[in-house]
Amino acid sequence: MLAAERRDFLLTRLHADGKLVAKDIAVELGIAEDSIRRDLRELAAAGLCQRVYGGALPVSPAAADYATRTTVATSSKQRVAAAAAALIRPGSTVLLDGGTTALAVTAALPDDLAVTIVTHSVTVAAALVDHPAAEVLLIGGRLFKHSAVTCGAAAAEAAGQVRADLFLLGVTGVHHEAGLTTGDADEAAMKRTLARQAADTYVLASSEKIGTASPFTVLPVTSVSGIITDAPDDNPVIAELLNRGTTIIKAR
Structure with missing residues (x-):
């Protein structure tokens, strides 16, 4: 799975489950947990998720201006x-x-x-x-x-x-x-x-x-x-x- 495909997968899963647990996603995809954490950092930098300990949560729409x-x-x-x-x-x-x-x-x-x-x-x-x-x-x-x-x-x-x-x-x-x-x-x-x-x-x-x-x-x-x-x-x-x-x- 390409990095862009992983990020799309993560966003879809975040929307469906309301949270992401990095170690569980890594096991499911059969890749290193560090790769998932890197993806989450990039998604968070783009304002698409909020990183928390062990994974990520949805970003609040109340954070807008x-x-x-x-x-x-x-x-x-x-x-x-x-x-x-x-x-x-x-x-x-x-x-x-x-x-x-x-x-x-x-x-x-x-x-x-x-x-x-x-x-x-x-x-x-x-x-x-x-x-x-x-x-x-x-x-x-x-x-x-x-x-x-x-x-x-x-x-x-x-x-x-x-x-x-x-x-x-x-x-x-x-x-x-x-x-x-x-x-x-x-x-x-x-x-x-x-x-x-x-x-x-x-x-x-x-x-x-x-x-x-x-x-x-x-x-x-x-x-x-x-x-x-x-x-x-x-x-x-x-x-x-x-x-x-x-x-x-x-x-x-």
Whole structure:
């Protein structure tokens, strides 16, 4: 099998199985595992897979630029946002992450819900300008344009002064082995900082993020209170998460 044929085979198998295990593919094809790892490196460099220990996972479509992400899985994000908004109690303080699903949460908040929203997302803050009952605190810092959020030392220091009841966390990948991932190291660090400031952290995970991975780990799944998703229970990643005791809040 030529190298190009192997790469086509790997992509087909990745799409069918949702993951690749290098040693298993090497045995199946009767070639050296190093050859498979080299193929995976080339596919990852082309943005066609995300390498993880022992193999590869699909790349998350949520890793695209902000404008593109506003058009991806919009109905799925709205379902997740509605389920997330239902977790917010009157009078509570909520840390709301950036991203398009978090933006959808702002639209799902009832007009009469008195709540304090703390966010490092300029788009989330702007969307709440006309909310009649929400107090909005915007965390300043260096603007990370890919997600329209602030990051860096100033943002982390300001976030460290917050004590929240709930953090609604946005990620680009959710996987039982790779964990909760995103595409930028500084953004991942900021998300961890925000998670430390909340009593409970729930992940906003529209279905296209389930079973995918991005380069930087935010948190292991065991570090969050639960995952809000509209992915079906028979999704193999959801089934494994449930088997491991992860709380899954179904978005209908």
